[in-house]
Amino acid sequence: MPGVLKNIAYSDPFTRYRGQKLIDVVKRLGHSTDSVDLELAIDILYALYLPFPRLIEMHEVPLGHEKHYQIISALLSLDETKKLRLYTVADSFLATSLGALVLMHILEETSEEQSESEKSGGEKGEGAGGTQVQTSRDEEVDSSGGKSIRDSVRRAVEKAVEKVEAVREIKNLVCGYRAGVGHTLGFEDVTLVLKLVERTDISELLKWLEKLPSLVSIARRKKYAFPKGVMEGFAIGSDLERLVPTELAYPEVYFHAKLADSRLLLYDKYIYASLGPIYVLIDKSGSMEGEKLRWAKATALALFLRSRIEKRPFYIRFFDSEPFNLIRIKPSAKPSHVLKMLEYIAAVKGGGGTDISKAIITACNDIAKYRFRELSDIVLITDGEDRIARSLVKRSLQQSSARLVSVMIMGDNNDLKNVSEKYFRVIKLDEKEMLQVIEA
Numbered sequence: 001m002p003g004v005l006k007n008i009a010y011s012d013p014f015t016r017y018r019g020q021k022l023i024d025v026v027k028r029l030g031h032s033t034d035s036v037d038l039e040l041a042i043d044i045l046y047a048l049y050l051p052f053p054r055l056i057e058m059h060e061v062p063l064g065h066e067k068h069y070q071i072i073s074a075l076l077s078l079d080e081t082k083k084l085r086l087y088t089v090a091d092s093f094l095a096t097s098l099g100a101l102v103l104m105h106i107l108e109e110t111s112e113e114q115s116e117s118e119k120s121g122g123e124k125g126e127g128a129g130g131t132q133v134q135t136s137r138d139e140e141v142d143s144s145g146g147k148s149i150r151d152s153v154r155r156a157v158e159k160a161v162e163k164v165e166a167v168r169e170i171k172n173l174v175c176g177y178r179a180g181v182g183h184t185l186g187f188e189d190v191t192l193v194l195k196l197v198e199r200t201d202i203s204e205l206l207k208w209l210e211k212l213p214s215l216v217s218i219a220r221r222k223k224y225a226f227p228k229g230v231m232e233g234f235a236i237g238s239d240l241e242r243l244v245p246t247e248l249a250y251p252e253v254y255f256h257a258k259l260a261d262s263r264l265l266l267y268d269k270y271i272y273a274s275l276g277p278i279y280v281l282i283d284k285s286g287s288m289e290g291e292k293l294r295w296a297k298a299t300a301l302a303l304f305l306r307s308r309i310e311k312r313p314f315y316i317r318f319f320d321s322e323p324f325n326l327i328r329i330k331p332s333a334k335p336s337h338v339l340k341m342l343e344y345i346a347a348v349k350g351g352g353g354t355d356i357s358k359a360i361i362t363a364c365n366d367i368a369k370y371r372f373r374e375l376s377d378i379v380l381i382t383d384g385e386d387r388i389a390r391s392l393v394k395r396s397l398q399q400s401s402a403r404l405v406s407v408m409i410m411g412d413n414n415d416l417k418n419v420s421e422k423y424f425r426v427i428k429l430d431e432k433e434m435l436q437v438i439e440a
Contacts, residue, residue, distance in 0.1 A: 003039035004061060004069045005046055006054040010039060018045055018096070021190070025100040028191045029198065031107055043072045044103050047081075048088040049095035067149065071106065074153040083161050087168055097167050097190050098160050105156035110149075166203040167193060169210070173301065174338045192339045200346035201294065208298035209305070211431040212438075227269060235268040242266040276367060276376030276401065277313035277328075278303050281359050282348075283382035284318040289350030292409050295429040296381040297345050299407075302438050303379060304329070304341075315366065316345070319359040320352025326366055354384035356416070357393055360404065364396035376402040379437065380416070383408065388415035407437050 002010050009015055019042035027033045047053045053076060061069045075081055084102075088095040170193050196202045227241035234244065244265045247255065258264050280300045284293060300316055307314040307329075314329040327341050360380065367376050378397075397404055397419070406413070406420040410427065417423045426433045 002062065003043040004056050004065065004072050005043050005050075006056055008042065008046055010042060015042060018042070022096060022100050022103060025096070025191050025194065026104045026107070029100075029104060029194060031104055033107075036103070036107070037068065040068050040071065041099075041103060043068070044075065045095055045099045047072055047075050048085060048099050048102075049090065049092065051089055070149045071153055074150040075102070075157065078154055078157055080154060080157040080161055084157060084164060087164055093171060093190065094164075094168065097193060098164060100190060100194060101160040101163060102156050105159045106153060109152035109156055163197050163203070165210075166197045166206055169206040170196060170202065170339075170342065173206075173209075173305065173342070174335045189335055189339060192336075192343065196339070196342055196346060200343070202342060202346045204294060205298045205301060205346065208295070208431060208434065209302060212302060212435060231267045231269050233268040235266045236263055237266050238262040238264055239266055240264075242269055275310060275312050277315045278307045278310075279315040279363050279367065279376060279378045279402070280317075281363055281378060281380045281382075282316070282318050283320070283354060283356070283359075283380075283384055284324070284348055284350050285320045285352050285354045285384065286350055287354075287383055288409070291429055292383055293348075293350050295426075295434070296409070297348075299379075299381060299434050299437055300345060301342075302434060306438055307331070315363075316341070317359070317363065317366075318348050319355070319362075321355045322352075323359050323362040324348075328370075354382070354386045356380070356382060356384055356386045356413075357389045360388075360393050361396045364400040364402055367400040367402055376400065377405060378402050379405045379407065380420075381407045381409065381437075382413075383411045385411060385413060388413070388419060390415055390419055393419050405437070 016038060019038050022041040022045050023033045023036055023038065026036070055069070055073055055076065058069070084098055088098055174189075227239065235242075238259055240259075244267060247258070247264050250258070255264075280303055282288075282293075282296045282300060288296065304314050304316075308331065311331045313331060315326060317326045318324040325344075327344055329337060329341055360378065363378050367378075393404075403421040404419060405422045405424075406416045407424045407426060408416065409429070412425060424433075424437055426437075
């Protein structure tokens with residue numbers, strides 16, 4: 001059965017595949033989709049994806065599809081939909097993600113209306129999934145039922161609008177657009193992204209990142225002049241290995257005079273230093289519960305962005321009296337790996353004691369285990385007043401070629417200060433304090 005948008009090949013296998021993915025996502029989020037027509041899912045998707053979606057004429061609507069027509073008509077006419085379409089037009093991932101949210105919330109709204117209708121006696125039909133009242137097409141659209149559908153669609157779209165920034169920010173975080181990594185998210189990643197948005201506090205963490213300036217200006221990889229490096233411009237000098245060929249066009253005497261005066265035009269070439277991982281250790285003890293832990297998690301996400309820009313591995317481990325599981329993300333990691341890391345970070349709750357020495361030594365052992373010879377950074381975020389085994393920690397840091405950056409949240413620790421290359425005391429949990437840690 002065709003849908004209600006013009007110029008859509010509803011029988012095309014790829015079109016049906018995309019519509020079925022929308023239904024599958026809603027089902028995986030825990031909603032029944034038995035009564036959802038595939039064509040309705042296709043129309044919701046393309047109403048958000050196409051630059052200029054157009055409805056068919058009312059007299060062309062197949063019998064029994066009046067409600068379908070009302071839903072898509074309402075969707076296309078709402079101001080709230082225009083806000084969604086700023087993100088979804090020509091973006092397959094965002095159109096699928098937000099289309100699934102719209103469909104899910106429409107099902108919720110119509111299910112509630114059906115329940116209320118059944119309680120009041122169901123005067124005008126059999127509810128959202130039942131048989132339509134036998135009236136003319138124009139009466140069907142203009143009836144109070146049509147208004148009710150429009151209200152339901154509006155509420156559904158409003159709920160999707162509330163989550164659009166979080167979905168987009170997760171996409172940017174995972175795909176590395178800020179870092180130029182170039183990965184893309186597929187249909188199979190939509191469900192996990194929506195679960196993150198719907199069931200965790202990831203949206204709160206991402207709000208911190210929105211307040212930070214561009215991290216590209218902060219994260220700069222160290223570089224050294226090298227004749228066979230990457231060209232980044234031009235320079236003046238006498239290094240013949242970097243000579244610009246046009247200099248050979250001068251008469252020989254003039255060329256040698258420029259060479260003697262170090263005035264030859266050269267390519268400015270550099271080689272970038274490789275660095276070890278950014279390793280984040282986060283204290284999840286009972287005293288970190290609440291805003292402290294949320295701030296620490298957001299800082300970890302910002303450091304992850306920096307690692308992407310600098311093309312460095314990213315490690316993260318939570319700890320209390322014992323270190324928890326290590327999560328490793330390579331510079332070229334697949335989006336699914338990054339999404340699993342986000343899910344892990346968002347799910348961790350506070351609780352337990354504190355053993356800072358064991359956490360730092362474990363981090364050093366991890367770096368040594370994976371044989372990183374380059375300088376690695378261990379960023380420790382804690383509020384603990386724990387005693388540190390200074391000599392043992394110092395030796396571990398030296399053996400693993402790691403420097404320790406300690407971040408004390410509303411506290412102080414002289415032992416940590418003595419073993420750390422950089423030491424911060426965070427008095428206020430805001431983006432300014434976070435930026436100082438990231439810049440370190």
